[in-house]
Amino acid sequence: MGKNDNLHKAKEAKNDEFYTQYEEIQLELNHYEDKFKGKTVLCNCDDPFESNFCKFFLRNFNYLGLKRLICTSYGTSPVIGQQLTLFDWMDEPVMSGNGYVMDITEVPMANGRGVSDADIETLLKSKKRGVKKLNGDGDFRSEECIEYLKQADIVVTNPPFSLFREYVGQLIEYGKQFLIIGNVNAITYKEIFPLIKENKVWLGYRSLNKYVF
Template sequence: MTIKMATSNSGLNHAAKAKKDEFYTDYDVIQSEMNYYTDKFENKVVLCNCDDPFESNFAKFFLRNFNYLKLKRLICTSYSGSPVTGTQLSLFDDYNEPVTSQHGYVMDISSVPMSNGRGVTDADVTALLHSKGVVKRLKGDGDFASDECISYLKQSDIVVTNPPFSKFRSFVALLEKYQKDFLIIGNVNAMTYKEIFPLIQSNKVWLGASIHSGDREFRVPDNYPLKAAGYRVDENGIKYIRVKGVRWFTTLDYSQRHEDLILYKRYLPDEYPTYDNYEAIHVSKTADIPMDYEGLMAVPITFMDKYNPEQFEIVGEANHGSDGPLDIFKPVLNGKTKFKRILIKNRKVQHIED
């Protein structure tokens, strides 16, 4: 059942990102995923460290749902150079100077008052952000890897954000170093990065619940070059692009990932060829995984959308054959190289009598 949390109003529609390879995350995308983890946040400190703490939909979401989720604390940091700082709200920092894109800032709160006593409204959020001492200027530029922001990371329990895709490896490495739970957005191909795949294989990180296929639309800064295959400009001149293969990556468990994938096909050698250079069968689609095969199977990376660790074992990957010990071979079939695959074994092989 979907949990009804605070929804966004027209003024809270898009989260702001400053890096050129970051995109504005839609409020509904955040809420759809968060519906699966509402029991994970009670008395937790949440950090959004790749956002603008006043314009971001991550910040807006957690402000509006602070009391519903029973958060202990919310910390959001921004970095200097953001093209959106000050575009929605006129705020003043702890120096009583206007908030501008020239500085990084932090919003650090432990309570969100409700004027009507029933739920947090846009007016409540605006009033809170205008309260003295809520908006503070950082000493540095607000980069998530800076000592100043790492100090906030150390104080947090769960990191929820959309990091720059180009810095996804280093961002996850930082979270791993400090052993932080996270719920972050990345490209589906990040699963096969040599820095990320060992976490996937060892069941320390997995894909989220709400995005399983297709692409997603993100708002981009006004100066963003529209070179993507799919883009649009709305009636207000706001730019959007469609990004393929977007997924949530997380360390937070949810019940749906423990549901068995229903298998209906049986193994036939003619339908499941063996690779030229390795003893594993090629499975073209996740839905075609044979129920009765005991050996190694090379499946699409999108198999991870259906992965149940009790049903399947991830043995390794077939990518370049050289990205570390888990990259077992380069997938070559009938002399042609196939797209990267994940190597699995079925833990619940079904032996069917003819």
């Protein structure tokens, strides 16, 4: 592998770890509020402790009337192994290289008026309902993650840029509805453009110079 290949791979890896701002998610998702009632949402590139997609759906779980929320994280997530205190309550030590899953069907509210950060923390730390270790690394293409995909109605995330084509291909293969962030160049990909032409995929409401949903 040449020096440029290494640089290219390092840049791709850095892009793959770009995290989405809460406000960006909220502003786009505001347009689809009525689409989530009774649905199972999967965020399958999302560390439950780190991802604002998870946070958004936890905060709005009751408001949107979700049936179930599943978030799976990938083994190389930077939070794994660094913020160990977050995982202190788990029975087993946290393994770098392992993926984690949060799979919930209710978000209890302490004050009954809205989901607070304290409610979210309690839920994430709950031994019964909180975050559990996956068998593998949480790759969205792995068997156990595909099982979660099969159970989902809508997939919402910002997937790794370097795997965008494969990621969308899998969603189409399993016939899932989705709302995802991608680089604007993705419109021109030979795997993506025909989907837009056939009206199977369309652009979101916001930031057209930056993202395609």
